[in-house]
Amino acid sequence: MASTETSQDQEPARGGDAYTLREGYGVTSPLIELLKDELTVQRVFLSSDEERALDRIADDADGGDLAFERVKARRYLFYAALRDRFVYDGRPIRQWLDWIATAETSTGDKPTIITALATRVVEWSIRASDRASMFLGFATGLVRWFAFFLLALGGWAWTRDFAPAWWVICGLGVGFWLGARFLKRFTDRRVSAVVQATRERYAETG
8 A cells, every 4th residue: 555655646746738746756857757657667677877868968979888878779669658658648748848948958958868859759749730740741751652662663674674764763763762851851840840839839828
C-alpha cells in the first residue's frame, strides 16, 4: 500500500490544459522525469549517468562520455517513449513548450538532448493536426516513392541496354528525388513556423 501511495504522489497532476508536477516529483527536468516514468512502464532501464546526459547540449562533443554516447544512440527509443507519454497525457502542447523554453533558457537557448526530443514530439503533434503540414508530408512521401521507382526502372532499362531511355528515366528520377528533398525542407520550415506561432500565442495568453 505504501508503494502505491508513493507512486501516486509522483504522478503528474492535471489542471485544465496545464500540467504541473506535484511537490517531491523530482529535482531534474520535468521532461526527464516523464521520460523516466514512461521507460519504467515499458520496462526499459535508464541509468543515472544517462539521465544527466539527457540535460547536455545536443551538439556537444562526447568527450569520451560513454553515457552521452549511449543516450545519443538511444534517441529514437527515447523519442518514441516521450511521444507515447505525450499522447497518454492528452497532448499538453502548452505545458511542454513551457518546459522546453525553461530548460533552454539555462543553456543560452541551445537545445539539450531532452528538449530536442520533446520539440520533435511537439512538431509531430502539430504536423499530424495541421492540414497543410499533413498534405505536404503526404506529397513528400509520394514524390520520394516515385523517384525511387523511376531510379529502379532506369536501372532495369540500363541492364537491358535500352538507351537512351534509361538515362532519361534516371534523370527524371533524380529530379523527383530533388523535388522530394525540397518539399521535405519546406514542410520542416512550415512546421517550425507553426510551432513558433503556437509559442507566441500561448505567451500572449499567459
